[in-house]
Amino acid sequence: MISEFSISPQKFKGSLNLSLTINSGQTSQPPWKKGNFYFQELIMIDDAPCLVKIRHDDADPEGDLEIIAESPENMTEKTIETSIREIFDLDHDLNRFYQFLGDDPKLAPTIDFCQGMRLFKAHDPFECIISSISSANCSIIRWTRSIEDIKRKWGDGYRFSSGDFYTFPSAEVLSNVPEHDLEEMQRAEDNLPDDFVFERNLQACGVGYRAKYIIKAASIVQSEINLQKLSKMKYEKAVDTILELPGVGPKVADCILLYGFGMGEAFPVDVWIKRIIEDLYFPGEELKPQTVREFGMERYGKWAGYVQLYLFHYARKSGLLESLRKK
DNA sequence: CAACAGGCGCTAG
DNA sequence: CTAGCGCCTGTT
Structure with missing residues (x-):
């Protein structure tokens, strides 16, 4: 069975940068493989294998998300679309998240660096x-x-x-x-x-x-x-x-719950997030990782996981990360 | 070549 | 309870 369909950007809230999402290093899974313009991965849908090919022109906000799915079994477009919406977090309202970011002067600068980046959630927990x-x-x-x-x-x-x-x-x-x-x-x-x-x-x-x-x-x-x-x-x-x-401590536990189980309130704290939070909110101070975690969960609430993703990518692209190296 | 980064498990205090 | 070491692989 081969099915080919697309999801219009009107069907998900806010922008999508597919390649940024796939390649942002989230520990849910390795990046999907690129071939012939499509990112591809084999996923299980209702216990049946399905090769999903997905493509999006990240420069065109009006462009459809194009999908080709191949499976030895029969499956409906609806079930395939449901899996894709889940993996790329398409039902998450990025516009509302950007409003939240805009209200915090420390977070507002992340928006321009991360436009369209979403959680890349696990297809296999x-x-x-x-x-x-x-x-x-x-x-x-x-x-x-x-x-x-x-x-x-x-x-x-x-x-x-x-x-x-x-x-x-x-x-x-x-x-x-x-x-x-x-x-x-x-x-x-x-x-x-x-x-x-x-x-x-x-x-x-x-x-x-x-x-x-x-x-x-x-x-x-x-x-x-x-x-x-x-x-x-x-x-x-x-x-x-x-x-x-x-092998699972606080940081890894939060990654698993965020990427594997969609618990957006998790705030995984590695050394980089720790340094970024210290730099932005507590200049000159040294905090314990656990304190940073509590700070993030308290301050960012249900957005904590997304904030972590955005802060890290922002720091990487803006040069902040480089300046925080070796302190 | 040596020194170090990275998160967790373990032990000593 | 916390501080500090060693684990393995890769980079500087």
């Missing part, structure tokens, strides 16, 4: 959990490659005319993966050539010491945490639940 754990103490490019490696090695592959795509493996599959070369060697048959390269283990994906956290977290998600229930919890309770996972 479990992938988001592992992405976020992998991102801790790690560069964007590094964790992105790790997640792509994991998908290629243990996900289900599907072949489309535009290439091969892989799902993210289930918690059950990932919890049974070898941690490092030695473990893979021990599990392997004896009759391997001397120069055999062991690479079907998690550390070979470049996740380093996080490999054991990832395997344990996968095991706990599989046996003890119901992700459906988690998405319906109040934020505070959801934080306590997700913090039980190894």
